[in-house]
Amino acid sequence: MTTNRQANGQDEAVPKIRIRGLHKSFGDKVVLDGLDLDIGAGHSVVVIGGSGSGKSVLLKCILGLLTPEAGSIEVDGENVVGMSNRDIERVRRKFGMLFQNAALFDSLPVWENVAFGLIQGVRMERGAAKAIAIEKLAAVGLGPEVGELSPAELSGGMRKRVGLARAIATEPEIIFFDEPTTGLDPIMGDVINDLIVKCVRGLGATALSITHDMASVRKIADRVGLLYEGKIIWDGQVGDIDTSGNPYVDQFIHGRAEGPIAMQIRAL
Amino acid sequence: MPILQPLGHTFLLFLEATGRIVMFTSTAVSHCFRPPIYPRLIIRQMIEIGYYSLPVVGLTAIFTGMVLALQSYTGFARFSAESAIPNVVVVSITRELGPVLAGLMVAGRVGAAMAAEIGTMRVTEQIDALDTLATNPFKYLVAPRLIAGLTMLPLLVLIADIIGVFGGYVVSSYKLGFNPATYLKNTIDFVEPQDVISGLVKAGVFGFLVTLMGCYHGYNSRGGAQGVGAATTNAVVSASILILCFNYFITELFFAR
Numbered sequence: 001m002t003t004n005r006q007a008n009g010q011d012e013a014v015p016k017i018r019i020r021g022l023h024k025s026f027g028d029k030v031v032l033d034g035l036d037l038d039i040g041a042g043h044s045v046v047v048i049g050g051s052g053s054g055k056s057v058l059l060k061c062i063l064g065l066l067t068p069e070a071g072s073i074e075v076d077g078e079n080v081v082g083m084s085n086r087d088i089e090r091v092r093r094k095f096g097m098l099f100q101n102a103a104l105f106d107s108l109p110v111w112e113n114v115a116f117g118l119i120q121g122v123r124m125e126r127g128a129a130k131a132i133a134i135e136k137l138a139a140v141g142l143g144p145e146v147g148e149l150s151p152a153e154l155s156g157g158m159r160k161r162v163g164l165a166r167a168i169a170t171e172p173e174i175i176f177f178d179e180p181t182t183g184l185d186p187i188m189g190d191v192i193n194d195l196i197v198k199c200v201r202g203l204g205a206t207a208l209s210i211t212h213d214m215a216s217v218r219k220i221a222d223r224v225g226l227l228y229e230g231k232i233i234w235d236g237q238v239g240d241i242d243t244s245g246n247p248y249v250d251q252f253i254h255g256r257a258e259g260p261i262a263m264q265i266r267a268l
Numbered sequence: 269m270p271i272l273q274p275l276g277h278t279f280l281l282f283l284e285a286t287g288r289i290v291m292f293t294s295t296a297v298s299h300c301f302r303p304p305i306y307p308r309l310i311i312r313q314m315i316e317i318g319y320y321s322l323p324v325v326g327l328t329a330i331f332t333g334m335v336l337a338l339q340s341y342t343g344f345a346r347f348s349a350e351s352a353i354p355n356v357v358v359v360s361i362t363r364e365l366g367p368v369l370a371g372l373m374v375a376g377r378v379g380a381a382m383a384a385e386i387g388t389m390r391v392t393e394q395i396d397a398l399d400t401l402a403t404n405p406f407k408y409l410v411a412p413r414l415i416a417g418l419t420m421l422p423l424l425v426l427i428a429d430i431i432g433v434f435g436g437y438v439v440s441s442y443k444l445g446f447n448p449a450t451y452l453k454n455t456i457d458f459v460e461p462q463d464v465i466s467g468l469v470k471a472g473v474f475g476f477l478v479t480l481m482g483c484y485h486g487y488n489s490r491g492g493a494q495g496v497g498a499a500t501t502n503a504v505v506s507a508s509i510l511i512l513c514f515n516y517f518i519t520e521l522f523f524a525r
Contacts, residue, residue, distance in 0.1 A: 065396050089402055097400040103393040107385075121402035123304075166401075 014077060016041040016174060016206040017062065022071035023230075024057055031057045032068065033230030044200055044207040046217050046238075048252060049227035050261065055210035056100075058227070059176050062208075063095060064088040075174070093121060096172035096205075098196075100179045102163030104151035110162050111137070111147030117170040136165040139202075140195050157188040161195065168199050175200060177209035181216045193219040214253055217241075226252060228261060292484050299406040300415055309412040317378050317413075317479070318420035322427065324377055325370045329428035332365050333357060333435025341444050353446070354454035357436035362463045366428045367421075368515055371474030374421060375507040379482040382413060383503035386486025387496035395487070410487070413479045421475025422468040429464065466522040473518060474511050481507040 015038040024032040031054035039045045049055050060066040062073055064080055072079045075091055083091070096117075104113045112119070114136050115129035124132075134144045140161040146154075154162065160180065167175055180196060181189035193216050200207045200220075209220060217224060217238065224241055225232040226249055234246045241253055251259030340356045386409055389395050398405045433455060440446040482503045489499035 060396070063396075063400055065399055085404075089404070092400060093402045095400055097397070099393045099397055101392060103397040105389075105394055105397070116403070117401040120304075120408070170401075 015039055016043075016076065017208070018072075018074040019062070020072050020074075022058075022061060022068050022073065024054070024061055024066060024068045030230055032061070032071075035071070035227070035231055037225060037232055037235075039206055039208055041206055042204055044197075044209070044220055044222045045225065046209045046211060046221035046223070047225045047227050047232070048212055048214075048217060049210070050212065050252075053227050054230060055227055056178060059097070059178060059208070059210060063092065063097065063176070093170070094173045095176065096167035096170060096174070097176040098160070098163045098167045098178065098180055100182060102151075102159040104154075104159060104162055104166070106151050108151075109147065110149050110151060110154070113151060113162060114147070114165045114169050116166065121170060132169060133165070136169045137162070139168070139199065140165045141191075157184055157191070160184065160188075160192050164192070164195055164199065168203060171203055172205060174206045174208070175203075177207065177211075177220075179211050179213075180209060180220075181211065181213045186215070189213065189216065190219070196220050212252075214255075288488075289484060292487070293480060296406055296410045296414055296480070296483065299404065300411045302407075304407065306408060306412055309408065310415050313412045313416035314420050316381075317374065317416050317475070318423055321370075321374050321377055321420075321424055324373050325424050325428050326431050328369050328373050329361070329366060329432040330435040332369060333361055333432035333437075334439045336360055336365070336432075337436040337439040337444065341440075350444075350446075351454070353440055353444075354436070354451050355458040357440075358433050358455045358459045359463055361432035361436070362429050362459065362467045363519070364467075364515070366425045366432055367467045367470035367474060368511060370421065370425050370428045370471065371478065371511045372508055374417075374424070374475070375478045375481075375504055375511065378417070379478045379503045379507045380500045382479060382482030383486040383489070383500045384496055386483055387489035387499040390487060390489050391492055391496060405487070410483045413483055414476060417475035417479030418472050419475070421478075422471040425467055425471035426464075429467065462522065466518070469522075470515060470518050473514055477510045477514065478507045481510065 017037070017039040019035060019037040022032050022035040023030075035058065037045075037047075047055055047058065057066060061068050062075070062080070064083070068081060071081065073081050075094065078087075078091065080088060080091055104110075105116065108116070111130055111133040114133035115124075115126075118124040118129040118132060119126060130147075134147055137144065137147055142158065142161055142165070146158070146162075151159065151162070164180075177196060180192050184192060196207070196209075197220055199205075207220070209216075211217060221238040224236060224238050226234040226246075228248055234244060234249050236244060241249060244250070247260050251261050336357050337353055340353050341350060344350050344352055344356075386395075389409070395405045395409070398408055437448070437451055437455070440451050441448040485499040485503040485506070486496075489495045
């Protein structure tokens with residue numbers, strides 16, 4: 001990690017993403033309640049937490065898709081909360097994102113999905129963009145013939161791979177992974193985890209993932225944060241999660257129904 | 269006041285929805301004029317809205333023209349005023365029936381499809397994906413559809429006008445015993461440019477409304493398959509009602525003295 005940080009030429013004191021006091025609620029339901037999080041350049045941070053704990057909301061706030069009520073989100077020292085649309089679009093060019101269900105555009109063939117950020121965002125010529133798309137598909141283990149298929153013809157694991165290829169196609173500085181292994185069999189889940197590690201390392205990118213799959217956490221994380229009741233209540237190195245001594249973390253990683261985390265079984 | 273409370277609540281909801289639609293519209297229209305413009309997408313939507321609606325609109329127009337001739341004949345024959353039929357047919361079709369029926373048919377065909385497509389993109393996070401790929405969804409999804417709706421519907425209505433008049437002509441000359449040449453001459457002598465132009469202006473407005481409602485309801489759909497279904501229904505219903513409302517006001521603008 002130290003080497004990564006040096007490779008990125010970033011000062012250790014200035015994290016790539018710094019979140020302070022983030023509040024977001026929907027109606028009466030408070031989802032994020034004063035969340036603080038630092039993500040160092042070149043680090044891979046995984047936020048774990050139960051279903052409905054606000055993990056996806058956190059990602060969407062950082063991307064500017066949702067506007068938080070209070071708090072600041074600094075990307076490379078720039079606060080994105082309350083930024084003008086034009087500036088948000090500029091900051092978003094630093095990001096790539098793998099969506100939970102890949103969110104491929106079904107009106108476009110696979111290669112155009114992968115090349116989308118290059119053609120529309122960077123205004124690259126279509127031929128050159130297609131060559132890069134095929135290269136990125138190869139990087140996630142898919143042949144050029146897959147590029148001509150429509151997303152509807154792909155299996156779940158292939159969709160995730162294409163989504164990953166699309167997320168890395170513009171070589172972003174920061175990549176978000178929204179539950180990358182959900183809905184996949186354990187073997188395919190591991191394949192995706194390996195690809196994530198390979199791609200993030202290959203690009204020297206900063207990664208923020210959200211998941212509740214512990215196998216995935218152990219594979220892709222440098223650091224782990226546990227999100228509970230709108231706050232990061234524990235934050236530490238991935239190696240320390242088994243010996244954290246934190247009852248919330250213990251309950252989560254062992255998947256016990258009994259413990260301090262009371263799952264909301266009934267609707268409010 | 270348990271009677272006034274729901275009334276006030278409904279009124280506030282109505283105002284809220286109106287405000288949201290106005291803001292959506294102003295954002296969408298401003299993106300129609302600011303680069304980047306996507307010509308490829310505009311052409312694709314023009315083909316979808318214009319070309320593929322031709323059969324539906326054409327069939328509607330020809331049967332409307334035919335039935336119009338038949339009905340006005342039964343009415344006018346009582347006053348021996350059969351000679352007014354060409355005039356009635358051409359004025360009704362160009363001013364009212366052409367644009368309104370074409371607008372309603374396109375609302376059912378295109379507005380519903382747009383709401384379903386954009387709504388599905390919303391619930392499967394494809395719209396969020398557009399944002400993260402530094403592409404504005406208003407520019408990429410909404411603006412091309414609005415431009416295509418605004419330009420294609422007048423063309424469709426122009427064709428519908430011709431087909432509708434032709435329908436009246438066919439019935440009049442082959443069933444009601446009109447002289448074909450006299451029928452055509454009466455039609456051409458009677459129709460004023462303003463009749464056709466007012467119909468085409470209406471068509472442009474209707475095309476804009478249909479695509480706007482399709483995009484608005486799709487863009488704001490929530491909650492999976494059910495939400496998309498509701499968005500589709502709302503898009504068609506709101507577009508149809510707006511078409512009928514605006515039809516009255518545009519008519520008043522053109523013809524009230």
